[in-house]
Amino acid sequence: MPTLNYEEIVTKISTEKGLTREEIEVKVKAKLNQLSDLISKDGAAHIVANELGVRVYETPSTTPKKVSIKELNPAFKNVELLVKVLKVNEIRSFKTASREGRVANILVGDDTGTCRLVVWDEKQIKELEQGCLKDGCILKVMNCYVRDNNFGGKEVHMGSQASWVVDPAGETITNVKSAPVQNIDRKFIKDLQENDNVSVVGTIVQIFEPRFYDSCPQCNKKVENRGDGYFCSTHNQVASVPQAILNFVFDDGTENIRVVCFRDVVKQILEVDDLLTLKDNPDKFREIQRKVAGKQLTITGRVNKNTFFNRLELTANGCSETNPKELAVEIEKK
Ligand SMILES: [Zn+2]
Structure with a gap:
């Protein structure tokens, strides 16, 4: 994974965050002082970039990641999961300052645990309204992302990139472990x-x-x-x-x-x-x-x-x- 050198990091922070070179160097020096002799100037610049949310390396192309419920981690991208539908909950409407729409949540499980599947996209919500998901059916979800919930667990979100296959051929889940997974x-x-x-x-x-x-x-x-x-x-x-x-x-x-x-x-x-x-x-x-x-x-x-x-x-x-x-x-x- 190619990382950037000191000069490149400073330039990148400067362009993305509108900070002057001096302002960035003050932050880097503060970090160096804070960590005494533990890091190099490059390392300090990496941390500063990190704290400002500036990407300092090229991320590898995102390939789908097949996981079980127990393995869910918010760091994962393009998550693919095979689950059993346990309960389809009511579709709710929401309205915030920036956005309004509908959201559905479904309780799903596999042989490692259960979690909430949150559906944001109208395409899938319409399918839900038509009754495409029955309790007990098998669902393969793709291109999802993972979030922490408020109870120390994880949940799977389906945004506009996500898709699902209902009862995919040849796939079964026999035992659903009923307890929600307590994540670390x-x-x-x-x-x-x-x-x-x-x-x-x-x-x-x-x-x-x-x-x-x-x-x-x-x-x-x-x-x-x-x-x-x-x-x-x-x-x-x-x-x-x-x-x-x-x-x-x-x-x-x-x-x-x-x-x-x-x-x-x-x-x-x-x-x-x-x-x-x-x-x-x-x-x-x-x-x-x-x-x-x-x-x-x-x-x-x-x-x-x-x-x-x-x-x-x-x-x-x-x-x-x-x-x-x-x-x-x-x-x-x-
Ligand atoms: Zn041994």
Whole structure:
């Protein structure tokens, strides 16, 4: 993913936000001071752009993302979902200062949970009026987006780009898990507390060379080298597999935090399939480092206390790319 350099970022902020170069540099300097030695000038410029909602990299073309209800995440675009219709609710009219129209909401479920499907487009609302959806029918929805609701869960929205197929051939859902999915909280870094399970949206501002440890091929846990072989506390003697562990500093404009991640998350963040190519290869890593600093992500994980440094760290168990525009809207909303 190509990112912009310092000059390009300043120019882009200036054109999009009408700020002078001096005004932007004041913001960058403030960010540098705030983060002391943790970031480069480029990194600070990335964060400033991020906070202003200016996109600093080219987003990859959006391909449909097939997900289950449990996996719903507001960072996803073009969501595709296969669900069972549980209840079609009444169609309501609404009027705001800028817009009036109709909206329908439908309770849907799959084998991971239930959620609300919100329909905004007249095309689908007319089909609903004609009774195209019966309780119990299967629905494939495409090109949807995901929003947080007020109850800590997620809902799927169908805007003008969205479409659906009723009872698609060959598709069934046998068991609907009836409970709504409790999604993890989205939080600002400044509000994180030990043992939180959270998702955080921010920017990678500094990234460190991955380290490798010997792990058990069955459970991924660290193995002990006893001289005559490697031993896992659960699986006894095993062949050891090198595993990457990656550390980076993540900033959301409110604070920054050290993130630790392993395995697939490392691959995803570095965009490298074979992590072993990075082992003892600082040149290759530096190349990647340049590409990855400034990357905007949604990280989900658990907040742990690093007792050695007496600081909180986020152990990532998943990540997805974030659209900066949406990020800005979200920050404004809060
Ligand atoms: Zn093991």
